[in-house]
Amino acid sequence: MxxxxxxxxxxxxxxxxxxxxxxxxxxxxxxxxxxxxxxxxxxxxxxxxxxxxxxxxxxxxxxxxxxxxxxxxxxxxxxxxxxxxxxxxxxxxxxxxxxxxxxxxxxxxxxxxxxxxxxxxxxxxxxxxxxxxxxxxxxxxxxxxxxxxxxxxxxxxxxxxxxxxxxxxxxxxxxxxxxxxxxxxxxxxAMTLPPPPVPMLPAPDIRTSLELAFKAATLAAEPAERTALLQRLAESLAFAPKNALWAPALKTRVAASLATEQRADRAYAGLVTSTLKEANTRASRGEVNSLQAIIARALRADDALGRKRRGEMAGLLATLDLKLIEAQRVRLAQDAWVLRRDEIRQYEKRIENPIDRIDGFRKWLESIRALAGPDPRYLRPLDDRAALALTELAAAAPPAEAQAAHQLFAASLQMTRQAAVLRRKAVSSNDITIARDAASAATGALTLGARATEELQRLLSLPAK
Structure with a gap:
C-alpha cells in the first residue's frame, strides 16, 4: 500500500x-x-x-x-x-x-x-x-x-x-x-500552514446569554422571528431568581419590545383586513379609481406605522394589484354593456307583447300543473294565444347577447302549447296519465319562462364581478 x-x-x-x-x-x-x-x-x-x-x-x-x-x-x-x-x-x-x-x-x-x-x-x-x-x-x-x-x-x-x-x-x-x-x-x-488561532471567548453566563438573545431579537430580519424570540425571553425571565438584580431592567426592555411588536401585528392585521374588504367591494363594481386610491392609502398607512411589516405589505400590495386588474376587467365589461344597452332595450320593447302574454298564461299553466283545470273552454284559446306569441317573438330578431333569452322564451311558449293540447286531450279521454303529462309540460313552460325573464334582466343590469 x-x-x-x-x-x-x-x-x-x-x-x-x-x-x-x-x-x-x-x-x-x-x-x-x-x-x-x-x-x-x-x-x-x-x-x-x-x-x-x-x-x-x-x-x-x-x-x-x-x-x-x-x-x-x-x-x-x-x-x-x-x-x-x-x-x-x-x-x-x-x-x-x-x-x-x-x-x-x-x-x-x-x-x-x-x-x-x-x-x-x-x-x-x-x-x-x-x-x-x-x-x-x-x-x-x-x-x-x-x-x-x-x-x-x-x-x-x-x-x-x-x-x-x-x-x-x-x-x-x-x-x-x-x-x-x-x-x-x-x-x-511548499506546504500551506494554517493561520494562527484566535483566542476563544468564554461561554456567556445566563445574564449575558439573555442579553445577547435580546440583541439578536432587535436584529432579526423577520417580525415573526423577532416576536417568537422575545416571547421565549419573556418566558425565561419570568423564572429569573429574585437575587438577579439585572433581571428587572432586562424584563422591562423585553416586555416593551414585545408589546411594540404585538401592536404592530394588530395594526397591520387590521390594515390588511379592512383594506381587502373595501378592495373586494370596489373591484366587484369596477371602480378602478377607487382601487388606485386604496393602494395609495395603504402605502400611506404603512408609512405612518413605520414600515414594520414588509412581508405583510408585500402580500397586501400584490393582492391589491390583482384586485385592480379585476376592477379594470369589470369596468371594461361595463363600458361594453353601455354601448349595447340601448339595443337590448329596443329588443325588450319589441317582445313586449309576447312577454305580456307569457305572464298572462301563468295562472292557466299553474292550474294544469296542479291537475286542477282550467275550464276546458279556455284550453284552445290558450293554445291559440301561445301560437300568436310565438309568431310575434319570431318577428323580433334578438341581438347576439339576447339569443339565449330569446330561445328560452320560445321554448316556454312551445311547452305552453303542448300543455294546452295535452290537457284538452286528457279531458276529452278522461285519462289521468295524459293529464300528468300535461302537468309536466306546464311545469316546463313556467320554469323556462322564469329563466328567460331572469336572463333578460341580467342583460339589462350593470355588469359586476
Missing part, C-alpha cells in the same frame, strides 16, 4: 471512519456540548450561535440560545442581514473553534492513522524494485501528506511538516541515484 491519489485518500478515509465509529461512544461522553459560534458584527457587538450558523440568500440563519448555555437552553432560529456581519472575524473564529473541536475529538486518532499510513507507504516504496515507480509513489504520497493539514483544520501541521521532510529526503535520494540533477521541485516542498 502507498499514499497514492487513487488508493491513499479512500483507504485513509475508510480507516478514519472506522476509527471514529469505534470511538464514538467514548467521544460522545468526553466531548463538550454544542459549539458556541460567535457572529461578530460590524458595530463591534457579537451574537452567539448555538451550533453552526448558515448563510442563505443574503441572510444568516442563527440558532440563538435562550438561557444557560452550559445546560440545554431553549433555541430560537432567527435570520439577520448578512451585511451586518464582520465576516473576516466571524469566519476566523469559526475555523479556530472547529479546529479546537477536531483536536478534542478525532484529531489525535486521525493523526495516529496518518502516521501508520506513512510507515506503510515507506515500506511499499522500499519494496518496489522499479526506480521510476518508486519515485512516482514517493512524490504522490508526499503530495497527499502535505495536503492533510489543510483538510483537517491544520491539526499538527508542524508534525506533518516533519513527516513531509522525510519524503523530501527520500525523493532527493531517489533522484540522486537516478542521476537527475537540478533544483528540487518547489511545488513539492
Amino acid at each position: 502507498h499514499l497514492s491519489s487513487t488508493r491513499f485518500p479512500q483507504a485513509f478515509a475508510a480507516l478514519v471512519f472506522l476509527a471514529l465509529v469505534m470511538l464514538s461512544s467514548v467521544l460522545g461522553a468526553q466531548a463538550p456540548g454544542a459549539q458556541l459560534f460567535r457572529i461578530f458584527l460590524k458595530d463591534g457587538g457579537t451574537l452567539v450561535s448555538y451550533g453552526e450558523f448558515a448563510r442563505v440568500g443574503g441572510r444568516v440563519l442563527i440558532p440563538v440560545p435562550v438561557g444557560d448555555v452550559a445546560a440545554e437552553p431553549k433555541l430560537q432560529v432567527i435570520s439577520i442581514d448578512e451585511a451586518l456581519v464582520d465576516w473576516a472575524a466571524t469566519e476566523t473564529y469559526a475555523e479556530t473553534l472547529r479546529a479546537n473541536r477536531y483536536a478534542e475529538t478525532s484529531g489525535e486518532n486521525d493523526f495516529v492513522l496518518l502516521r501508520g499510513q506513512v510507515t506503510i507507504a515507506l515500506n511499499d516504496i522500499a519494496l518496489t524494485a522499479d526506480p521510476a515507480r518508486r519515485l512516482a509513489m514517493a512524490q504522490e504520497a508526499r503530495g497527499n501528506l502535505a495536503a492533510w493539514p489543510s483538510k483537517n483544520f491544520g491539526f499538527k501541521a508542524a508534525e506533518v511538516a516533519q513527516l513531509v521532510s522525510v519524503f523530501d529526503d527520500v525523493i532527493a535520494e531517489m533522484k540522486a541515484e537516478a542521476g537527475q540533477q537540478g533544483a528540487f521541485d518547489l511545488s513539492l516542498v
